[in-house]
Amino acid sequence: MKRTILLGLVAAGLLFSGAARATTQLITEEEARLPPPKGAIAADRRGIMRGPKVEFVSPGDSVNSPLRLVLKFESYGGAKIDPESVKVIFLRSPNVDLTARVKPFVQPDGINMQDAELPPGEYTVRVDIKDSDGRPGTAIFTLKVAPK
Template identity: 80%
Template sequence: MKRNVLLGVVAAGLLFSGPSRATPLITEEEAKLPPPKGAVAVEQRGIMRGPKVEFVSPGDSASSPLPLVLKFQSYGGAKIDPASVKMIFLRTPNVDLTPRVKPFVKADGINMQDAEVPPGEYMVRVDIKDSDGRSGTTVFTLKVAPK
């Protein structure tokens, strides 16, 4: 009887405790990897019908954990394919962040409110596709201030 009560208390505690820590996006070890040589953010110009990725937040610099928010926009009636979203941390070698952000990906963007990232500046590339097979890419710099 005592054992059943104890198990019930433990289970209730787990149910109501909720997540107690931030979601790791970039680890300390990955942050120490060397940046790729000659890496620069690329701006695409011209008329494009492919989907667009817009980096919304954090702003200029935020401390961790931070909100990582990106918005997706499609054109011509096409829909964003959430399964096509890829996020790459540009380092040598590159680090695939896709499995870490997948739970936060929706058709309209990525909303990860508690991303854990070490202090520093990091270049990240996001690739998406729409239902018509057109692709879109953005590269942004994630600036993380010390705590």
């Protein structure tokens, strides 16, 4: 009886530790092979606005995969970030919508994705958000993933 309970606890511990180390495929090999967009990358920045800010926090320069992807959201004038408005786009031709892959990691104050899996390469990503007053905010950044 004690042995059965002990084996059950060990098995549960292994399952839990395996789940804690799970990675999320942010960009697939197939998506990474898509051609880059042609021309300039547009960012909507018309006029002076008090829309929310998206700040790219990490990773730094070239890193290995899996990587920790951290973005910070900041709103102004008492408005709050609308987590349902967050859109994450991998800028390629055609663009790849990464929103569904990132949604579990979205919080009102930002995105904290501990183990994002990407193939080696450079990836330009755009993040769009809105606040509770409907004002938009956008950030475009490049992830550089070193070869393994």
